[in-house]
Amino acid sequence: MNVAAVDLFCGIGGLTHGLIKAGIPVVAGIDTDKTCKYAYEANNDSDFIHADITNLTGKEVSDLYPEGCVKILVGCAPCQPFSTHTQKNKSRSSDEKWGLLYSFLKLIREVQPDIVSAENVPAIARSKVFLDFITELEDLGHDIFWDKVYCPDYGVPQSRKRLVLLASKFGPIDIIPATHSRDEYETVRDRIGELEVIAAGEVFAGDPLHRTSRLRDINLRRIRQSKPGGTWRDWDEDLLSPCHKKESGKSYGGVYARMSWDTLAPTITTQFYNYGTGRFGHPEQNRALSVREGALLQTFPPDYEFIDPELPVSIKRLGAHIGNAVPVDLGVAIGRSILGHLGEVFDD
Secondary structure, three states, X not given: OOEEEEEEOOOOOHHHHHHHHHOOOEEEEEEOOHHHHHHHHHHOOOEEEEOOHHHOOHHHHHOOOOOOXXXXXXXXXXXXXXXXXXXXXXXXXXXXXXXXXXHHHHHHHHHOOXXXXXXXXXXXXXXXXXXXXXXXXXXXXXXXEXXXXXXXXXXXXXXXXXXXXXEEOOOOOOOOOOOOOHHHOOOHHHHHOOOOOOOOOOEOOOOOOOEOOOOOHHHHHHHHOOOEOOOHHHOOHHHOOHHHHOHHHOOOOOOOOEOOOOOOEOOOOOOOOOHHHOOOEOOOOOOEOOHHHHHHHOOOOOOOOOXXXXXXXXXXXXXXXXXXXXXXXXXXXXXXXXXXXXXXXXXX
């Protein structure tokens, strides 16, 4: 079957790599962050195009596809405007990223792909832009599936829910059934349990990605008193932050916390290397997650290359690259769903 995909908002290639693993060639990925180019091209037989999709024409994207192929256009627009992590007092409609789905839609209208897939946070389903998105797809002749997907059902070891949309001009399309039952979910231990012991602020000599952020003395004292699966309520009174003592802060038990070995990890964010921003403390060692551990929990393969030799190593930049990515194994599920659908269509 002659198929090819273009990945908008590709980042370092989480979705691209998943599609490729599923069997879908990805001819190019497009992103505004040029620091993603090295990891994207080092791990995928695909071209990285540094561009803003709001300035791209449909012809420029159409020209990327081989002649006569089934055209697949995928993308995960930045989700910050719709995320629960977005500050409540910030107007979502004023965020410039809010309109990127409209830019995605403009390209769909001009490129006329046979298959479209989009992935985002579930809260986007309540937005006008999403309703406009699915209405336009229907008007363009697509059958649409969309639903909230629980990522552990597809091998991702995070308690992460995402909205997945699939649309096809060939007829009804759906996501494949879950590949993992509840008692088969991947856990923190399954993914990172055998990595080498390192301390806060250290880099393991055998793996430059297995590096951690430094911790201030007070945070070292805090993490020593943190129990796996516990909260800051386990600490002595003198370790509490002023925000913990306020009424408004008492409900936030999921910060300054440790993961548990035999459960799912929390959703990996761009701040997963920071002990104070979530349940990102290592289950045993007195430190936050290493960059390698975050990558493995995002289901990137151990041999995926992240560090551009032309740039100084930055935990912050690597955290953004990894935390912003679509988990690779979710990308595999999306790819298998598309190929299964096309197989049914063309077999008939």
